[in-house]
Amino acid sequence: MEKTWLHDAVVYEIYPQSFYDTNGDGIGDLKGIIEKLDYIQSLGFTAIWLNPINDSSFRDAGYDVSDFYKIAPRYGTNEDYKALCDAVHARGMRIIFDLVAGHTSIEHPWFVESCKAEENEYTNRYIWTDSLFGCSEPRSLPAIGERDSRFIYNFYWCQPALNYGYAHPDPNKPWQKPMTHPDCVATKEELKKIIAYWMDMGVDAFRVDMAPSVIKGDFEFKFVKIFWHEIRAFMQEKNPECLLIAEWGEPSDAVNTGFHLDFLLHSGPKAYTRLFRAEKGRCISDEHLGHSYFNKDGKGNINDYLDRYLYDLERIDKRGYIGMITGNHDMQRLAYRRTPEEVKAAMVFLFTMPGVPFVYYGDEIGMDFLENMPSKEGAGIRAGARTPMQWNDKKNHGFSESDTPYLPTDTREGAPTVEKQMNDPDSMLSFTKQLVALRKETKALSPFADLNILVPNYPFVFERELDGQKVLVAINPSDQRRICDVPVCKKVLLNQNVEIKDGIAFMGGVSFLIAEI
Secondary structure, three states: OOOOHHHHOOEEEEOHHHOOOOOOOOOOOHHHHHHOHHHHHHOOOOEEEEOOOEEEOOOOOOOOEEEEEEEOOOOOOHHHHHHHHHHHHHOOOEEEEEEOOOEOOOOOHHHHHHOOOOOOOOOOOEOEOOOOOOOOOOOEEEOOOOOOOEEEEOOOOOOEEEOOOEOOOOOOOOOOOEOOOHHHHHHHHHHHHHHHHHHHHOOOEEEEOOHHHHOEOOOOOHHHHHHHHHHHHHHHHHOOOOEEEEOOOOHHHHHHOOOOEEEOOOOOOOHHHHHHHOOOOOOOOHHHOOOOOOOOOOOOOOHHHHHHHHHHHHHHOOOOEEEEEOOOOOOOOOOOOOOHHHHHHHHHHHHHOOOEEEEEOOHHHOOOOOOOOOOOOOOHHHHHHOOOOOOOOOHHHHOOOOOOOOOOOOOOOOOOOHHHHOOOOOOHHHHHHHHHHHHHHOHHHOOOOEEEEEEEOOOEEEEEEEOOEEEEEEEEOOOOOEEEEOOOOOEEEEEEEEEEEOOEEEEEEEEEEEEEO
């Protein structure tokens, strides 16, 4: 695969309703993002990804779209979005659009029409079974309209699945239509129109929500692959630089299906949660239950993650990328129950392994996951990771002048803010900026540079090499002193609590080293 702009990218994810409010209604907006672009650029980020901004009923925080061609009024207008795209491009940056391809809101006009008993253009835009009280498909619910049927949904009940067809239609189930059925083709062609509309606005990539969900019953992803390769070909003909990013959770499957990048997150084998979260029930063995590798108790196991990561890396074979992400809107923040030193060690890992770094807003200052938040717009426990950005120590941490912000802010003493950390060389913000610069300036840390793992334990030690430049990375997330052999270091690029003597690295508790060798 030819290198894309993702190859040199460092991406900043923005949860728009919680980022910066300019009109005092308590909800972040597009004008607020425009105002903060200089801040984002100053840290070295080259792209921004916004969570959904389409018009929505907001039962699932925007992932239940009611109009694919309209910006939700609470964020602004379509003209505001075009202004944002122009402002991003004027700074030499890229913008990623969150595309909900597999379902809509129950309030979408297509679904309203599809609910009607009289047959119309949208009757088969969604998947309806044959009887309200008869045999039904998995993930199906009784109709809420005039039809004697049940509709199939994708995530929450209020997100009816769009009908792109079944991989292996059962002739005894007439609602299971093939991909080639005219109504399924019509749905796909409408998706192309949606993509083209936002490409014309200036979108540089689409992050596709629940990417494997488009074709039903395709457990081997054969037909999903056909679907997304067609979408990718359509996009490349229109603009070869516009890319596809998947929410899939298994990067090799996603890249082989036509996507340029995917993340190892909470899907599939839960490799990411074993590395950073490791909540009970999410670990590979009882020995490591409740412990993650990047916790200073030293009871985690990095091999749980590496087994899957290296499998994906080999299968991708430089035809795409793995997103190395600090977190996102669906999981506890990286700083949750960690010290700043532990967070820095985890950040070093994310910025030096083969892949594209993604930083969730606020992680650059060490924002915490807040427990016991009210469930906002279907968030549930995830609300703790969606609280307002902490700009300063003014009202609502500078997020909004409203008395009722989107979610409560972190009122605890010592809560991190951009203002407090901006001029502090030892702050998380300064450290993030340093890592971003190091990642961009060091070719041996680029996504396609070779990886050679020397010690897959505590500490985790590896080499990266490209075009004659070789870099050593050693990370000890535990609070116990560790020792390891290291090659001769020509130049130390980053060092926390590591002493090198006679080819041996004496690594203190929670320490790391990046050096040219």
